[in-house]
Amino acid sequence: MIMSAKSVEINPASGTETLIPLNKLKKSPNNARKTPHSEVAIEGYAASIAAKGILQNLVVEPELDGEGTATGFYLVTIGEGRRLAQLLRVKRKEIKKTEPIRCIIDTANDPHEISLDENVTRENMHPADQFEAFKKLADERGFGAEEIAARFGVTAHVVRQRLRLGAVSPKLMQVYREGELALEQLMAFAISDDQARQEAVYERLSYERDATTIRRLLTETHVAATDRRSRFVGLEAYIEAGGTILRDLFTEDRGGYLEDVALLDLLVTARLGREADALRAAEGWKWTEPHLDFPHAHGMRRAYPHPVELSAEDQAALQVVQTEFDRLTEQHQTAEELPDEVDARFGELENQIEQFEAKRQAYDPGDVARGGAFVILNHDGTIRVERGFIRPEDEKFPAEAGQEGDAVAADDEGGGDDQATRHGEGEEEENEEEGEEQKLSDTLIRDLTAHRTLGLRLNLSEQPDVAIVTVTHALAAQIFYVGANAHVVGIQPVKTDLTAHAVGIEDTPAGKAWSDRHANWAGQMPRDVAKLWEFVVELDHDSHMALFAHCTALTVNAVKLPLDLRPRALAAASRLAEAVALDMTGYWRPTVQSYFGRVTKAGILQAVREGVGEEAAERISGMKKVEMAAAAEQLLAATDWLPPLLRTAKTGDKVGLPDGAQGHDFCSQAAE
Known part of the structure; x- marks a missing residue:
């Protein structure tokens, strides 16, 4: 029976099912639910009703005026959400405001009680049943994520998440039903659609059963989109080559995980090879080699560029560019913002000046003709080129060169290698003393x-100044020359390869600063080690001390290893840090990659407490590990927080320095 505006004045008996126009339904003041329905919930009701109709009748009672007379309206005791959903559909012009709504008249029960009963006496569907039911819709009825989303009033992303969860191994789904797995753990398993692998990982879990561990185990044979190889090749190029990407629908996966590692490595190798070929063609090196990582054990000598004068043509061109740059600078020095064309011109001029300045450093043509370069993939996904390496078989030995005792700068990272070419061990120059020595016995000579x-x-x-010269000469002869054997004091620099302990350390600003400083000194070394003594002696005091400091610094080893048996050495490292006023905030910053992703959640929270405060730590305490690490990085970005291992004890004065040395910075810069 459909009730019109006139017929609603006649009150049907309790329990009667009837159709009532939507505009005759009102919210009941006796409804136990006082908190309004959310917009999301109403959207869901509206989508469901549009697709399937109202599946459950509304329960209503007649509205009475103060005298007990029916007003013609009905109060919705059960089904207010459905009424609001239909009103939303009216607003969208999907239905008319007089749309008949199937209702049950109930005047026998207390409206407040049955409203409460409706919201309390029920059990929600288990999430596992929901996930599998969504998957059944997709599998058996062929619905896509968008269509299912439209029928249930949720986003397509939510549907994809539920479909992915529905595809988890039935064995693991049952474990989840039994309460042995949390939803967060089930979501972690859903990153892979390989049910056999899911079950294998589950069997491998021990006491570490957190979602992060599960994801790590499931993706250990894949490569993250944030990996340097992925960034170097690019996701588009990888996909175009036929590669597939595994996506995590439940966390910020930053691009997902590349599944075809062999294909990715092939693409990386091919592109590095092309870059190496282009470098060889452009610069004329005898060889160039592509490498994923720097081959530290290459056993080669390294040549460095030396200062050269610009040609007259280049000098004139540089002067023209510099003059225009200075003129523009003077014209616009008071401008708050540069016009686009002026800003662009400044950029062009700066690039030209940099190109001319780069020509002031050049490799010896002979080194280029017999040397080569490594083309390496940086840890940030960019290309790094290391030039000037000469293989042992390509060396120009003294007999060939027509000179004796020639020794040239050795690579900082490979100069101490046992495989390095022993250069500079030729015959000593003959002098008047040699003739005398030949007349003496070996025993007498030793005596x-x-x-x-x-x-x-x-x-x-008794001569400290000369002692400093002697030690500096000994260190430089062994650091910058391969096998020269030219030092008279028995001091040997022992260098620790830091790249073996901290991945990517050479790509950090501090690592690049050290590399540049070493290259600067290497470029100043005389090519013949026999001339090194004069070079050291002729340095001014500040430059001499700077070279001494650089050579000494190269031997510093404060790396703490497991079961380290050097407690006194590490204690001395702490004293050295105090003496040089080491402030690691200038060289290291706490990030997800450098710290927060490698400590426990408790460690992250402790860092935030120390660096920001208890309130900030409390705000992120409920986050998952990945989100917490990212939040901690942002919170501490503007602070000077450091982990205890990197902190330097505060002292009033620099410890262990001689009187008058405080305040001098003569060791900070290499001589120019």
Whole structure:
């Protein structure tokens, strides 16, 4: 029976099912639900009703005026959400405001009680049943995520999440039903659609059963989209080549995981090879080699560029560019914002100046003709080129070169390698003393030179300035030359390869600063080690001390290893840090990659407490590990927080420095 405006004045008996116009239904003041329905819930009701109609009748009672007379309207005791959904559909002009709504008249029960009963006496569907039911709609009825979303008033992304969860192994789904797996863990398993692999990972879990561990185990054979190889090749190129990407629908996966690692490596190798070929063609090196990582054990000598004068043509061109740059600078020095064309011109001029300045450093043509370069993939996905390496078989030995004792700068990272070419061990220059020595026995020569050595020790011990020269010469001869064997004091620099302990350290600003400083000194070294003594002696005091400091610094080793048996050395490292006023905030920043992603959640929260405060730590305490690490990085970005291992004890003065040394920065810069 459809009730018109006139017929509603006649009150039907309780329990009667009837159709009532939508505009005759009102919200009941006796409804137990006082908190309004959310917009999302109403949208869901509206979508469901549009697709399937109202599946459950509304329960209503007649509205009475103060005298107990029916007003012609009905109060909705059960089904207010459905009424609001239909009103939303009226607003969207999907139905008319007089749309008949199937209702049950109930005047026998207390309206407040049955409203409460409706909202309390029921059990929600288990999430596992919901996930599988959504998947059944997709599998059996062929509905896509968008269509299912439209029929249930949710987003397509939510549907995809439920479909992915519905595809989890039935064995794991049952474990979830039984309460042995949390939803967060089930979501982690859903990153892969390989049910056999899901079950295998589940069997591998021990006490570490958190979602992060599950995701890590399921993706351990894949490559993250944030990996340097992925960034270098690019996701589009990888997909075009036939690669597939595994996406995590439940966390911010930052691009997903590349599944075809072999294809990715092939693309990386091919592109690095093309870059290496282009470099060889452009710069004329004898060889170029592409490498994923720097081959530290290459066993080659390294040549560095040396200062050269610009040609007259380049000098004139540089002067023209510099003059225009200075003129523009003077014209616009008071401008708050540069016009676009002026800003663009500044950029062009700066690039030209940089190109001319780069020509002031050049490799020896002979080194280029027999040397080569490594084309390496940086840890940030960019290309890094290391030039000037000369293979042992390509060396120009003294006999070929027509000179003796020639030793050239060795690579900072490979100069101490046992495979390095021993250069500079040729015959010593003949002098007048050699003729005399040939007349003496070996025993007498040893005797006399022992006395001479003792005399040198006594005199050197009384002349600290000469001692500094001698030590500097010994360190430089071994650091910058391969096998020269030209040092007279028995001091050997022991260098620790930091790249073996901290991945990507050479790509950090501090690593690049050290590399540039070393290259600067290497470029100043005389090509013949026999001339090194004069070079060191002729340096001014500040430059001499800077070279001494650089060579000494290269041997510093404060790396703490597991079961380290050097407690006194590490204690000395702390004293050294105090002496040089080490402030690691200038060299290291806490990020997800450098710290927060590698400590526990408790460690993250402790860092935030120390660096920001208890309130900030409390705000992120409920986050998942990945989100918490990212939040901590943002919170601490503007602070100077450091982990305890990187902190330097605060002291009033620099510890262990001689009087008058405080405040001098003569060791900070290499000589120009």
